[in-house]
Amino acid sequence: MPAVAEVMSTVACNPSPRGCDLPTCPVCADSMVAAEGSAYLSENVISYLWTCDTCGYGFVTKHAVSKRFVCN
Template identity: 80%
Template sequence: MSAVAEVLSTVAHNPDPRGSDLPTCPVCADSMVAAEASAYLTDNIISYLWTCDTCGYGFVTKHALKRIACN
């Protein structure tokens, strides 16, 4: 239940998420809409858990966050 709330919150704060960051399913090539969950691996690496609504395939992506203050 809490995961759903997180996803909705994430979408609401990103008015135009359909950009270059959204992955596609490696099995059926469907577009991912929102991550199921996210977790910080380090201070500037975040991982997202994606689950395909079409085929149910799950996978994880990792993203490096750019820091403006500590560059």
């Protein structure tokens, strides 16, 4: 069944990149499912590497990580 009709919100309402903040491919607009990898750019900025399964385009997104994300 087609799964491309998801409504993409630009509002980050979940600290997880796998939550509601998934990007779309800038080339073919396909929805990204899971990041290929991640890296911290600084103490509270994390970048995710995405590769499009449809066209193979790779790109990086950056996310601010709240200190409150860590709780133990």
